[in-house]
Amino acid sequence: MIEITRPGKYSLMIENPVMIASGMMGFDPMVYRSLLKIEKLGAIVTSAVSLRPRGSARGPRLVNYRGGFLLHTGLPNAGVKRVIKKYSPIWVDSPVPILVHLIASDTNDVMYSAEALEGAAGVAGIELGLHDEATPAQVGQLIEAARKRCQLPLLVKLPLYHARYLAQAAEDAGADALVVASPPRGTERDAQSGRLVGGRVYGPWLKAQVLRAVGQLVPHAAIPVIACGGIHSADDARDYVDAGATAVQIDTLTWTHPSQVEIIARNLGGLELTRRMGALADEWEPGIGKTRLMSSYPPNLPEFPFGDDDTSTDP
Amino acid sequence: MIRETKAIIERTRRLGAGWQRLSLAVEDPALEHIQPGQTLLADTGDYLRENWIPVGFDSEEGVMLIEHPLGRTYTPGEVINLLGPVGTPFQLRHGVRHLLLVVLDYEPTRLLFLLHQAIKKEMAVTLVLTGIAREYPISTLPPVVEVIIGDEPETWPNQEDTLTWADQVYLLTAPMFSEERYLPLIYTLSKLRPALPEGFLQGVFDMPMPCGTGACAACMVRTSNGNLPACVDGPAFDVTQLKFL
Numbered sequence: 336m337i338e339i340t341r342p343g344k345y346s347l348m349i350e351n352p353v354m355i356a357s358g359m360m361g362f363d364p365m366v367y368r369s370l371l372k373i374e375k376l377g378a379i380v381t382s383a384v385s386l387r388p389r390g391s392a393r394g395p396r397l398v399n400y401r402g403g404f405l406l407h408t409g410l411p412n413a414g415v416k417r418v419i420k421k422y423s424p425i426w427v428d429s430p431v432p433i434l435v436h437l438i439a440s441d442t443n444d445v446m447y448s449a450e451a452l453e454g455a456a457g458v459a460g461i462e463l464g465l466h467d468e469a470t471p472a473q474v475g476q477l478i479e480a481a482r483k484r485c486q487l488p489l490l491v492k493l494p495l496y497h498a499r500y501l502a503q504a505a506e507d508a509g510a511d512a513l514v515v516a517s518p519p520r521g522t523e524r525d526a527q528s529g530r531l532v533g534g535r536v537y538g539p540w541l542k543a544q545v546l547r548a549v550g551q552l553v554p555h556a557a558i559p560v561i562a563c564g565g566i567h568s569a570d571d572a573r574d575y576v577d578a579g580a581t582a583v584q585i586d587t588l589t590w591t592h593p594s595q596v597e598i599i600a601r602n603l604g605g606l607e608l609t610r611r612m613g614a615l616a617d618e619w620e621p622g623i624g625k626t627r628l629m630s631s632y633p634p635n636l637p638e639f640p641f642g643d644d645d646t647s648t649d650p
Numbered sequence: 651m652i653r654e655t656k657a658i659i660e661r662t663r664r665l666g667a668g669w670q671r672l673s674l675a676v677e678d679p680a681l682e683h684i685q686p687g688q689t690l691l692a693d694t695g696d697y698l699r700e701n702w703i704p705v706g707f708d709s710e711e712g713v714m715l716i717e718h719p720l721g722r723t724y725t726p727g728e729v730i731n732l733l734g735p736v737g738t739p740f741q742l743r744h745g746v747r748h749l750l751l752v753v754l755d756y757e758p759t760r761l762l763f764l765l766h767q768a769i770k771k772e773m774a775v776t777l778v779l780t781g782i783a784r785e786y787p788i789s790t791l792p793p794v795v796e797v798i799i800g801d802e803p804e805t806w807p808n809q810e811d812t813l814t815w816a817d818q819v820y821l822l823t824a825p826m827f828s829e830e831r832y833l834p835l836i837y838t839l840s841k842l843r844p845a846l847p848e849g850f851l852q853g854v855f856d857m858p859m860p861c862g863t864g865a866c867a868a869c870m871v872r873t874s875n876g877n878l879p880a881c882v883d884g885p886a887f888d889v890t891q892l893k894f895l
């Protein structure tokens with residue numbers, strides 16, 4: 336078992352370090368049963384909920400571009416109480432823990448939503464999604480609000496470009512784990528309508544940026560860090576583990592190649608097992624984690640993969 | 651139940667100047683039961699999958715037929731990874747004899763499987779094509795289909811007659827124009843038929859579908875029953891239940 340939260344009364348253990356990121360399986364992950372073996376995963380984070388219902392965004396919501404896409408949905412949901420009523424019976428039967436992603440809008444909303452989730456069957460924890468412009472002071476207030484009437488394990492998802500800036504505040508306020516990170520926002524032109532659309536941007540390119548953020552955060556964090564962004568292979572996921580992540584969350588690969596998600600979960604499950612037993616690293620897929628050049632790489636070259644040592648502005 | 655599977659492109663055929671038809675041998679026998687209205691999400695090399703819309707089966711050769719505007723070219727023998735079936739089959743109302751299919755300035759592919767199935771069931775089918783829909787090679791359609799060409803994107807000749815004749819109407823346009831193109835038709839119909847039967851006027855939403863499972867919220871349609879994903883509850887919705895405003 337892997338403890339993905341700080342030890343103590345709000346602790347959460349999962350069997351596999353591979354989780355599903357918020358929104359990727361909606362509110363009813365059992366829909367994915369025909370596409371992959373859910374029980375091979377560590378945990379699933381639901382789509383975002385808010386205290387009150389939210390409608391979907393108007394206008395173009397999706398812009399495809401080379402190497403990824405931009406999505407702006409407005410985070411539609413029926414409001415926390417209706418969501419619980421409809422989906423809690425499904426969550427209860429889930430073979431893996433279900434965490435509910437809560438939109439951290441304002442402190443009262445967070446407090447009442449967390450209270451509702453506390454009493455809901457099948458909810459193993461909360462992932463609080465901070466908005467991009469949150470300040471450390473607001474982060475503290477939001478986490479305190481969530482904690483006021485709720486004892487569930489509380490993961491806090493940080494916005495990518497402010498992850499380092501907000502992490503300490505989240506930890507100090509009582510977050511049980513940090514999720515790095517929410518994808519950044521971007522703007523792209525929708526070819527069909529000709530309009531510029533703003534939204535979150537996804538794709539394999541995200542991994543390089545999130546990996547850096549994770550590598551920078553881990554040495555300073557006293558609580559587990561869960562990496563989320565751009566995982567498309569077992570190697571991607573292992574890179575996060577190597578950088579110190581306790582677990583990983585898979586995002587849009589769940590939509591594009593769901594069967595790959597199971598392969599990654601099996602792969603990292605094997606890695607965890609062999610590590611715990613002190614055995615040789617598991618090679619579930621031949622060649623995993625190795626590159627052709629690795630063996631010939633000079634062993635004593637300095638490495639600063641996550642540091643700010645390179646101050647030049649060149650590529 | 652959505653599944654991940656593979657298909658082999660057995661044959662490609664050009665239809666007219668701007669279209670192509672692919673014959674697919676599908677691995678999963680369940681896909682042979684795909685119904686009009688349902689689609690497949692194909693991995694064609696772009697990051698997100700593409701909607702592949704079946705237009706029928708060639709039962710002699712045992713292949714599924716897919717039509718596309720020309721663009722990317724495919725070669726026989728190519729293996730395509732598919733997710734599907736996606737969506738709810740179109741529901742024909744009980745006792746429909748006259749079916750009106752209206753494509754307003756959009757690719758008509760989404761309605762062609764329904765058209766072929768209706769012809770097989772000996773229904774009378776009228777197909778209205780306006781705007782870019784007029785580019786579809788109508789010579790490939792069964793000759794019993796009445797085709798009406800409209801010069802304006804939003805209307806067509808004998809509109810009131812065709813709407814009065816029909817037992818059920820399927821409308822298809824670009825989702826972003828659905829409000830401005832469907833609302834006037836509701837208004838016209840309300841003058842012709844004081845009480846519109848449930849399901850009489852169906853609006854079809856053909857949207858990009860990142861997940862096809864209702865998870866991503868990219869294809870949500872606002873209805874009087876709440877926000878519903880077109881990839882699960884659609885692609886067709888009763889137009890009178892759409893919440894445009």
Ligand code: FES
Nearest residue numbers: 862864866867881
């Ligand atoms: S395609 Fe994702 S919700 Fe419909």
